[in-house]
Amino acid sequence: MEENLYMENILDHYKHPHNAGRLEDASLRARELNPSCGDVIELFLSLDACDRVRDVKFDGKGCAVSQASVSMLTDRIKGRPLAEVLALSERDILEMLGIDVGPMRMKCAMLSLRTLKSALNEKH
Amino acid sequence: MKLPHDIQKDFPSLHAMGMRAYLDSAASSLTPVSVLEAMNDYYQNFRSNVHRGMYKTAGEATERYEAVRGIVAKFLNASAPEEIVFTKGTTEALNLLATSLGRTFGPGDEVVLTEMEHHANLVPWQEAAKRHGFVLKYIPITKAYRLDMDAARALITPKTKAVSIAHASNALGTVNPAKELAALAHAIGALFILDAAQSVPHMKVDVRDLDCDFLAFSGHKTYGPTGVGVLYGKKALLEKMEPAQYGGDMIREVKYEASTWNDAPMKFEAGTPNIAGVIGLGAAISYLETIGMDAVEAHDRDLTAYALEKLPAVPGVKIIGPEAGERIGAISFEVAGAHPHDLATIFDREGVAVRGGHHCAMPLMGKLGVTGTCRASFGIYNGKEDVDALVEAIQAARATLKL
Numbered sequence: 001m002e003e004n005l006y007m008e009n010i011l012d013h014y015k016h017p018h019n020a021g022r023l024e025d026a027s028l029r030a031r032e033l034n035p036s037c038g039d040v041i042e043l044f045l046s047l048d049a050c051d052r053v054r055d056v057k058f059d060g061k062g063c064a065v066s067q068a069s070v071s072m073l074t075d076r077i078k079g080r081p082l083a084e085v086l087a088l089s090e091r092d093i094l095e096m097l098g099i100d101v102g103p104m105r106m107k108c109a110m111l112s113l114r115t116l117k118s119a120l121n122e123k124h
Numbered sequence: 125m126k127l128p129h130d131i132q133k134d135f136p137s138l139h140a141m142g143m144r145a146y147l148d149s150a151a152s153s154l155t156p157v158s159v160l161e162a163m164n165d166y167y168q169n170f171r172s173n174v175h176r177g178m179y180k181t182a183g184e185a186t187e188r189y190e191a192v193r194g195i196v197a198k199f200l201n202a203s204a205p206e207e208i209v210f211t212k213g214t215t216e217a218l219n220l221l222a223t224s225l226g227r228t229f230g231p232g233d234e235v236v237l238t239e240m241e242h243h244a245n246l247v248p249w250q251e252a253a254k255r256h257g258f259v260l261k262y263i264p265i266t267k268a269y270r271l272d273m274d275a276a277r278a279l280i281t282p283k284t285k286a287v288s289i290a291h292a293s294n295a296l297g298t299v300n301p302a303k304e305l306a307a308l309a310h311a312i313g314a315l316f317i318l319d320a321a322q323s324v325p326h327m328k329v330d331v332r333d334l335d336c337d338f339l340a341f342s343g344h345k346t347y348g349p350t351g352v353g354v355l356y357g358k359k360a361l362l363e364k365m366e367p368a369q370y371g372g373d374m375i376r377e378v379k380y381e382a383s384t385w386n387d388a389p390m391k392f393e394a395g396t397p398n399i400a401g402v403i404g405l406g407a408a409i410s411y412l413e414t415i416g417m418d419a420v421e422a423h424d425r426d427l428t429a430y431a432l433e434k435l436p437a438v439p440g441v442k443i444i445g446p447e448a449g450e451r452i453g454a455i456s457f458e459v460a461g462a463h464p465h466d467l468a469t470i471f472d473r474e475g476v477a478v479r480g481g482h483h484c485a486m487p488l489m490g491k492l493g494v495t496g497t498c499r500a501s502f503g504i505y506n507g508k509e510d511v512d513a514l515v516e517a518i519q520a521a522r523a524t525l526k527l
Contacts, residue, residue, distance in 0.1 A: 006524050038482045038495045063463035
């Protein structure tokens with residue numbers, strides 16, 4: 001794991017987030033925030049007939065870690081089967097980020113996953 | 125008056141924590157050795173409960189605990205020790221007021237707060253308002269991060285039962301015109317309550333001069349231990365008020381059918397109190413009185429002026445708070461393009477501890493249009509070199525974040 005929280009790719013995702021925006025016809029959506037810091041993510045997903053993620057977008061405000069994490073996560077799940085998305089764990093998020101998040105910033109890193117799980121809960 | 129030049133030696137944790145600059149005293153101040161010794165003395169030499177045992181150490185514990193009421197009363201210039209209620213902190217003191225006073229308010233009544241309140245002086249009132257049907261009004265802030273006093277005059281009306289405000293804002297550093305607001309409240313017969321968690325550590329606070337009916341502050345922001353705080357209340361008001369918590373020590377007589385209450389302040393202190401904490405708080409206040417609150421205030425003002433000159437000179441830095449003058453050394457700022465948590469994390473690597481976030485003032489952050497700010501706040505052990513360290517840390521963060 002990289003020790004520098006603010007590696008090039010984290011800053012890239014933070015400054016130029018992927019899949020930013022809203023999906024008005026989303027079949028699944030959720031909004032979660034971190035009460036300790038006020039970071040917020042709203043996630044929109046639409047599924048196709050075979051239960052794959054057809055499209056995903058997010059609207060968020062927060063630190064580099066939380067926003068890079070959700071930007072990467074949307075890339076990760078786009079086009080993937082729902083079963084695979086449902087199986088994502090904290091470990092997957094840490095591997096995806098590739099940085100040593102540390103205990104103080106874990107909540108920032110995991111806000112994306114928490115929002116995703118909350119959106120999926122609507123269906124399951 | 126000046127603070128002793130070697131004041132840092134009284135604070136061993138300054139070095140033990142291994143930081144270059146501790147700039148988070150508004151969250152919690154560090155503790156001088158004399159406070160640790162006073163608490164240790166209790167645990168090692170007269171570790172007993174208060175107000176009950178007939179043996180010698182129980183007497184000593186009670187005496188030492190009760191003596192702190194006198195120390196706090198003198199510190200705040202209260203009229204009598206009976207005006208001092210020990211709580212676990214400002215939050216509990218304000219909850220006590222909202223619970224107990226809230227029961228006497230109802231539909232048609234209003235309680236006036238400000239837009240810059242800490243959640244501790246907002247959520248308890250919100251809950252009480254929901255339960256008893258009264259309404260909350262908020263005095264707005266101006267673009268200069270001060271209270272809009274014209275709006276205050278319009279908001280405080282005969283419907284107002286209480287005006288409860290932060291003496292100094294933890295998020296902005298603003299010191300509010302307490303005397304003027306007290307006069308407005310009293311003119312229409314409303315109670316005036318001060319959340320003094322951020323003012324008491326920085327300046328001389330005189331409850332009779334301010335003419336506040338109630339005032340709350342915390343031990344752990346006043347160089348004392350965590351888990352202890354103070355509610356000051358005018359004697360006649362405390363006597364009339366109903367308790368908010370029930371149990372041992374707060375009663376006069378208990379029967380299976382009904383009970384009666386002890387006198388104030390005892391009726392507000394149900395259960396075994398934080399004895400070591402209260403004794404530690406007494407030592408902290410004695411420490412402050414030895415170095416002198418005038419010197420504490422002058423030091424805070426000097427450091428604040430220095431920071432308000434140095435920080436805005438760094439590219440991208442914007443101060444979120446008023447100019448020098450009626451303000452304390454709790455300085456909120458943003459760095460363009462950087463989130464406060466990212467800044468706080470990078471500062472930490474540079475050995476600089478600040479708070480990044482919403483400072484328990486989420487409505488205020490919403491009003492200001494920010495998710496949060498970074499806040500550097502000063503204690504008596506800080507010096508200009510700590511501000512310089514912060515400036516360097518901001519420059520390091522800008523480099524790391526490629527701003």
